[in-house]
Amino acid sequence: xxxxxxxxxxxxxxxxxxxxxxxxxxxxxxxxxxxxxxxxxxxxxxxxxxxxxxxxxxxxxxxxxxxxxxxxxxxxxxxxxxxxxxxxxxxxxxxxxxxxxxxxxxxxxxxxxxxxxxxxxxxxxxxxxxxxxxxxxxxxxxxxxxxxxxxxxxxxxxxxxxxxxxxxxxxxxxxxxxxxxxxxxxxxxxxxxxxxxxxxxxxxxxxxxxxxxxxxxxxxxxxx
Numbered sequence: 001x002x003x004x005x006x007x008x009x010x011x012x013x014x015x016x017x018x019x020x021x022x023x024x025x026x027x028x029x030x031x032x033x034x035x036x037x038x039x040x041x042x043x044x045x046x047x048x049x050x051x052x053x054x055x056x057x058x059x060x061x062x063x064x065x066x067x068x069x070x071x072x073x074x075x076x077x078x079x080x081x082x083x084x085x086x087x088x089x090x091x092x093x094x095x096x097x098x099x100x101x102x103x104x105x106x107x108x109x110x111x112x113x114x115x116x117x118x119x120x121x122x123x124x125x126x127x128x129x130x131x132x133x134x135x136x137x138x139x140x141x142x143x144x145x146x147x148x149x150x151x152x153x154x155x156x157x158x159x160x161x162x163x164x165x166x167x168x169x170x171x172x173x174x175x176x177x178x179x180x181x182x183x184x185x186x187x188x189x190x191x192x193x194x195x196x197x198x199x200x201x202x203x204x205x206x207x208x209x210x211x212x213x214x215x216x217x218x219x220x221x222x223x224x
Contacts, residue, residue, distance in 0.1 A: 001116055001159070002026040002177055004045045006036040006062065007078070008054055012101075016049070019105055020112070024139060024152055026179055033057025040066050044176055045073055046116055049108075050095070052079040052086070060093060067094040074115040078103070127162055129218070131204040134162055143204040150200065153178060157193045158201075161208060161218040170215035 003020060007013040008031040017027045028043065030036050033054040040048065040062070048066075052059035063075060074096045079086070082100045090098050096118070097111050117136050127134040133142040139155060141148040150158065160177045161169055171190045179185050194216055198208050209217045 001046045001156075002028065002044070003047045003049060003112070004036070004039055004043070005029045005049045006031075006033075006054065006059070007049070007051045008032065009051075016105075016108070019109070023109060024155065025112075026156075026177065031055075033059065033062045036062045037065055040071065040073075041069070044173075046177075047112060048073055048075045049078050049112075050075055052077060052081055052090070060089060063090070063093045063095060074118065076108075076111060076115060078108070129162060129165055130206050132162075132201070132206055134159070143201070148200055150197070153189075153193050154197050154200070157190070158197050161197075161216060165218045168211050168214050168217045173215070 001024075003025050005013055005016060005020075005027060007016070007029070010031070013029055013031065017029055020027050028039065028045070030039055031054075034056040036048075036050070036054070037057060039045075050059045050062060054062070057065075059077065059079065063077075066073070066075070075094065076097045076099060077090045077095045078099050078101065080101045087098050096115055099108060099111060113136065127136060131144050133145075134140075135142075139159075141150060141155070141158065156178045157174055160174050171187050174190050175185050175187075194208060201208065207219045209219060211217050
């Protein structure tokens with residue numbers, strides 16, 4: 001999962017970035033409204049954490065432009081503005097959640113998980129594909145009720161494919177989901193991670209097929 005943090009308070013942004021990276025997210029960070037608008041025009045993110053009091057463009061204008069491009073990426077406004085009028089404006093412009101500073105990090109992380117679940121896989125907390133269960137809150141994988149040991153990168157690959165089960169996912173899309181800006185993960189590394197995940201999924205009977213020239217497809221079993 002890839003998150004864009006738009007925050008001009010460097011100390012706060014760095015703290016949130018470190019915490020979310022430890023939780024397994026790929027994080028990109030910008031500190032102005034103009035940079036945010038550009039990033040959201042050029043890159044694909046699963047969630048945006050957006051401050052309002054930004055230089056150049058304020059957060060409301062960033063949000064207005066984002067929704068004007070028909071983007072449905074979930075947006076969580078994180079701001080010191082606690083007036084009802086600001087909450088109403090943010091939600092009316094298309095924000096999915098609104099959290100005021102100061103805040104507790106566990107609450108922020110819980111709201112992030114809820115928004116990503118809502119955007120990617122409905123309101124449930126568990127994805128089930130055949131004998132495999134993926135807990136989107138605890139980020140745990142079970143096959144036949146037994147936990148599967150996956151590295152952070154392997155989990156990221158599997159998560160990306162699970163959330164797009166039945167659709168082809170390119171290697172470039174997997175890289176985008178796994179990596180922060182400036183972080184280099186080569187296509188060969190993705191092939192290695194997919195190979196390892198395949199081996200670990202063998203007991204479940206789930207197949208990750210290579211679609212030559214396009215990417216990978218995690219087969220979605222037909223309902224019984």
